Amino acid sequence: MTTVAARVAPPRSASARVSRVIDETRHAKSIVFEVPADRTHDFTYRPGQFLTLRIPSDTAGSVARCYSLASCPVSDDELMVTVKRTANGYGSNWLCDNVSEGDIVDLLPPSGVFTPTSADEDLLLWGAGSGITPLFSILKSTLATGSGQVALVYANNDADSIIFDEQLRVLAARHPNRLVVIHWLESVRERPTADQLARLAEPFADRHSYICGPAGFMATVRDAMASLGVPRSRVHAEVFASLRGDPFAQRASEPHAPEPAAESDALATTTAQVDTDGDTHTIDWPRSQNLVEAMLAHGVDVPFSCREGQCGTCACVVVDGDVTMTDTGVLDEDDLEAGYVLACQARPNGDFARIRF
Numbered sequence: 001m002t003t004v005a006a007r008v009a010p011p012r013s014a015s016a017r018v019s020r021v022i023d024e025t026r027h028a029k030s031i032v033f034e035v036p037a038d039r040t041h042d043f044t045y046r047p048g049q050f051l052t053l054r055i056p057s058d059t060a061g062s063v064a065r066c067y068s069l070a071s072c073p074v075s076d077d078e079l080m081v082t083v084k085r086t087a088n089g090y091g092s093n094w095l096c097d098n099v100s101e102g103d104i105v106d107l108l109p110p111s112g113v114f115t116p117t118s119a120d121e122d123l124l125l126w127g128a129g130s131g132i133t134p135l136f137s138i139l140k141s142t143l144a145t146g147s148g149q150v151a152l153v154y155a156n157n158d159a160d161s162i163i164f165d166e167q168l169r170v171l172a173a174r175h176p177n178r179l180v181v182i183h184w185l186e187s188v189r190e191r192p193t194a195d196q197l198a199r200l201a202e203p204f205a206d207r208h209s210y211i212c213g214p215a216g217f218m219a220t221v222r223d224a225m226a227s228l229g230v231p232r233s234r235v236h237a238e239v240f241a242s243l244r245g246d247p248f249a250q251r252a253s254e255p256h257a258p259e260p261a262a263e264s265d266a267l268a269t270t271t272a273q274v275d276t277d278g279d280t281h282t283i284d285w286p287r288s289q290n291l292v293e294a295m296l297a298h299g300v301d302v303p304f305s306c307r308e309g310q311c312g313t314c315a316c317v318v319v320d321g322d323v324t325m326t327d328t329g330v331l332d333e334d335d336l337e338a339g340y341v342l343a344c345q346a347r348p349n350g351d352f353a354r355i356r357f
Contacts, residue, residue, distance in 0.1 A: 013054070013248055014039040018103045019078060024163045028084040028130060029096050030070060033107065035079060045073050045110035047141035048134045048210070048238070051081055052311065054106035054248045055091050064247050065091035066311055068134035068212070068238070069110060070164070072141050079107075082163060084130035106248055111303050111313035113340065114210065114238040119146025124204040126197075126221045128155040128213030132163050134238055135212055143175050151180040151204045153197070155217060158187040197224035205230055212238040232334050239312075239330050247307070270321070270348035274300065276357040290326075291316075291343035291355065303357065307344045314343035321353030 016033040024030055035043045050068045057063045071080040083095045099105065114134055116123060119142045125135040132154055142148045156162050162183065172179050182200060184192055197220060201209075205228045211218045218237050225235050272285040274295065283298040285291065292314055295302040304314040309329025317339045325345040328336065343355075 013106045013108050014043065015104050016079070016107050018099055018101055018105060021100055024082060025084075025161055027096075027161070028082060028163050029099075030080050030082045031095065031099055031105075032071075033079045033081075033105065035107070042109045043079065043107070045069060045079075046115040047073060047137040048115040049110040049112040049137075050114075050134070051079065051110055052108035052247065052313070053081070053091070053095070055094050057090070062248060063091065064108075068112075068114075068137070070133045070136045072137055072144060074141055075144050079110075082130060082133045082136075084163070108247060108313070109303065111311070111315075112238075113312065113315045113335075114212070114236060116142070116148075116208065116210070118148070119144075120148050121146070122149045122204075122207045123151070124201060124207040124209045125150060125152045126209060126211040126213070126218075127152065128217040129157075129161070130163065131211075131213030131217070131238070133212070135210060136164055136167075138210060139171070139179070143171065143178060149178045151182070151207070153182045153184065153200055155184040155186070155192060155213070158185055192220060194220050194223035194227060197221055198227045201225065201228060207234075209235045210238070211236065233338065235334065237332065237334075239332065247304075247311075270350060271352050272321075272348065273352075273354040274357070275319075275355070276300070276302070285348050285353065287348055289347070291323075291341075291346045291348075295343070302343060304344055309342050309345045312342070315340050316343050316346075316355050316357045317341075319354040319356050322349040323347070323353055323355075324349060 014035055016035050018031055019034045020032040022030040050066045052064050052066050054062050055065055067081040067083055069079060070082045071078065083092050085092050085096050116138060123142060125139060127135045135152065139150050139152060142150055168181050172181050201224055209225055211221045222235060268287045270285045270287065272283050274281045274283065281300045283294060283300065285294040292302050292304045292307065302314065309327040312330045318341055323341050323346045325341055327345045329342050329345060331340055331342065
């Protein structure tokens with residue numbers, strides 16, 4: 001009898017110490033984390049990505065919430081998320097009311113595809129309220145490491161609501177030929193229309209746009225860019241959905257990765273070439289498993305969180321082959337046209353597929 005050792009799934013979460021809590025505005029705070037030294041590699045990130053935080057809950061034990069990183073991966077030693085209270089937001093209110101320096105918070109590694117392809121690319125950034133958070137990371141990283149020019153249109157209710165107001169002033173003064181910041185205050189000009197935003201965007205219409213903010217604001221920006229004839233492929237929006245499950249609890253209840261498919265499934269198996277973290281893995285991908293399950297079964301680390309298609313953590317690109325999804329989840333039409341799929345929802349068709357994370 002041959003004994004096969006169980007495949008133990010590598011730990012995904014890390015317990016990070018809160019080193020600082022910064023009051024940004026009356027309703028927004030930044031939380032700065034120190035990741036354990038032995039996990040720093042797992043928490044490297046690209047500008048525009050997000051963290052998933054574990055938040056205690058009296059009813060559910062804990063819940064998971066996603067918050068964009070506002071820190072810059074090339075100039076900031078620690079990770080920072082910025083949280084703004086929302087009227088019925090359990091996670092945002094709990095964090096603003098309870099987290100203080102020295103506390104320990106469980107985090108999942110950075111994820112997300114709301115990231116520019118190059119720091120040398122000229123950008124048009126659109127933010128409203130706390131939607132500035134990933135844009136601030138993108139903006140700082142572009143100015144620090146590339147040659148790209150950046151225009152930021154930032155909408156808020158009033159001047160007291162502007163997150164990172166002073167930092168933006170300093171950056172604009174430091175980079176007068178590369179950074180333009182345009183504030184839109186509803187207390188002065190009311191809510192912007194698509195026509196008004198189109199006029200602001202016209203000098204920068206040849207750039208890639210990145211949008212983050214309330215759904216209504218993002219829809220107005222999309223309408224503005226469409227009126228200028230900007231292709232949808234150059235307009236990128238960050239969308240979060242509340243997670244129905246708890247990925248931290250899920251990991252605790254699944255100490256072992258899935259076993260490979262039985263030999264009887266061989267005829268219903270696709271050969272998959274998966275590019276992740278600079279490495280290429282060739283695996284058998286049973287059509288009875290989604291890609292997350294298949295990669296874990298072969299001992300290949302894969303970014304994932306909710307497994308419900310609601311967080312976007314496992315988003316990847318189909319470079320070659322035919323892949324279908326049971327649920328497109330948080331992916332929008334532009335993402336689908338660009339070839340993105342969610343690994344937790346993706347199953348193969350055909351004999352071969354190449355996937356890039």
